[in-house]
Amino acid sequence: MNEKERKWLNEREHIKVAVYPSYTPYIFLDEKDNPQGILMDYLKLLEKRAQFKFDIKKYDDFSKIMEDARNNKLDLILEIQESPSRREYLNFYFKLFESPYVIVGKKAQGPTKTITDFETATFYLPEGFAIVENLKIQFPKATILTPCGTDLECLKNISESGEGYFVGPKAVVTYYIESKSFNDLEILKYTGSDYEPSIAVVKNDVMLNDVIYNAMQSVAYQDKQEIIDSWLVTFNKPFYLRVSFWVKLCIGILCLLLLIIVFNRYLKYVINSKTSELKKAKINAEQSSKLKTSFINNITHEMRTPMNAIMGFSGLLSKEGLEENQKNDYVTIINQACLKLMDMMDNVLEISMLQNKQLTAQKNTVLLTELLTKCFDKYKDNERLKNIQYQLVLDIPESKNCVVVDENKLSKIIKYVIDNAIKFTCRGEVIIFATIKEDAVIIRITDTGIGISSERQKSIFDSYSKSNQDTTELFEGLGLGLTISKAYVELMNGQLDIQSDLGKGTTVHINIPISIEKKQESCGKGINESTKRPIPSFYKILIAEDVALNYLFLKSLLEKMNGYDFQIIRAENGQEAIEIMERELNIDLVFMDIQMPIMNGYKASLAIKERFPHIPIIIQTAYTNSEDRQKAFASGCDDFISKPIKPAVVKDILKKFINN
Secondary structure, three states: OOHHHHHHHHHOOOOEEEEOOOEOOOEEEOOOOOEEOHHHHHHHHHHHHHOOOOEEEEOOOHHHHHHHHHOOOOOEEEEEEOOOOHHHOEEEEOOOOOEEEEEEEEHHHOOOOOHHHHOOOEEEEEOOOHHHHHHHHHOOOOEEEEEEOOHHHHHHHHHHHOOOEEEEEHHHHHHHHHHOOOOOEEEEEEEEEEEOEEEEEEOOOHHHHHHHHHHHHOOOHHHHHHHHHHHHHHHOOOHHHOHHHHHHHHHHHHHHHHHHHHHHHHHHHHHHHHHHHHHHHHHHHHHHHHHHHHHHHHHHHHHHHHHHHHHHHHHHHOOOOOOHHHHHHHHHHHHHHHHHHHHHHHHHHHHHHHHOOOOOOOOEEEEHHHHHHHHHHOOOOOHHHHHEEEEEEEEOOHHHOEEEEOHHHHHHHHHHHHHHHHHOOOOEEEEEEEEEEOOEEEEEEEEOOOOOOHHHHOOOOOOOHHHHOOOOOOOOOOOOHHHHHHHHHHHOOOEEEEEEEOOOEEEEEEEEEOEEOOOHHHOOOOOOHHHOOOOOOOEEEEEEOOOHHHHHHHHHHHHOOOOOOEEEEEEOOHHHHHHHHHHOOOOOEEEEEOOOOOOOHHHHHHHHHHHOOOOOEEEEEOOOOHHHHHHHHHOOOOEEEEOOOOHHHHHHHHHHHOOO
């Protein structure tokens, strides 16, 4: 403490300290009605350091302390929990102790499982306590009553009435339950926050704040610990004098001896057998760790390539003097890089979902020849095909062309394998052959590429196999295609095998069970003409999207569609979308985002379809797997588009659901 502070303190007649003696053993009233306890000893230690005698003012109503503090009728509060509202007129110093907040209730109310069970409960708390303010934040739907003045009164009310709950520091609650014999009460749950009272000083007295702060800094840790130890010995009966301790100890010793006798020989056997397994697991774990590290490094490298193109050509677009054809070329390159980046992200996400068993096989009716042709045509313009004979051979009779299979997963399997075949073939041929044998589709994809060594074939389906491959630097991609393909085939109860000779080529055999759809006309049909809606003079479009940039992009796409006249309305959440549907007349089409605040797209779609079943709803989302599509259609939507949204997809949606 400096001379200026010492002089100010000597000239000060009174420093009023508010105490609330209701927290045994921290602070309480003795037989002579004087405040005693750990905190009073702290205060005495503070007086000794400051060489000043404080004026103690006792309160039996904590809300009165808060009122006097706000009105500058006291200078210091000995024990108070910090809260946002109190920080406006108090400064908090020196965390005195820490005790977790617990929820107390009657044993007869039964056990609770989670903290959410109390979200709508009724709590009885003393008026003016900080926990009242904190609980209103944590449980906004709860009922918080303040009919009692102290913690003890609240506990008595709950014990006698059998209703409601109390929240307080565990140390105080435990003391009252044991000392006051509240045998019908128990601690039900921790709230997740702690009672951490401090010494508080009124904000407007700057010099007093400096004095208290410096005095506290001079208090040594050893001094504080001696105070705590002396009081805990007084109030806590040594554990070795409790009967329950010796009963539990004896039971524990007997159980331990029994376990030793019963499991001694068994443990020896387990140790011997597990030792060899642990050695193998250690080797596998080290190898897996190296592979995962290499895989992560590979992701970083592969993603930098499209990112470099996006950033580089985006910068070039801002240059002056560019010709229109150059701008178009740059935009095309940026779009291709974005698609490549999205493919990488989708592959990593699919691997994660497959490993967590979050994907299941779906059933769709599909024209098999059409599906195979689309997969084949996707790579027709690949520049690697200049020196390669690229051929599709179909042996599928018309009567068996319509099949039931997971269309999305089968397409991805074929595309992944074709992509690998073209990627690793410099010259020769890539031939796709397909036929139907009994109740299975047989697909064989043959190439004359670099082939796969017998050693590599052992790990070819591993998620991180590319990081172990000698040709990693020669060919781009994350190397997840075969891993995903194998997993998809197994999901559909099929089989995928590879035959390969190094330097000669590879053949991938795919065998997937199918069902032949006898009603051929059910495959590949579009919207029936009779279901199309009348032609209005213009169209009202509702876009439910909480992200402004996504809304503006979709709005711009719609406004640039030739031949259409749109009135576009925006909702920022699912609840607002429902309200707009109720209010606006003649909405023609709804674009519904899935992830929105207040109410998500699934719930909003269900609610809208119940009232307006004739209005088409198009779900838009960043999720792209078939399970998400299935969930979207289950919510009542009519179609599904994935982000990033492509203009051609929006145009197809308009043709499908709106007559022009």
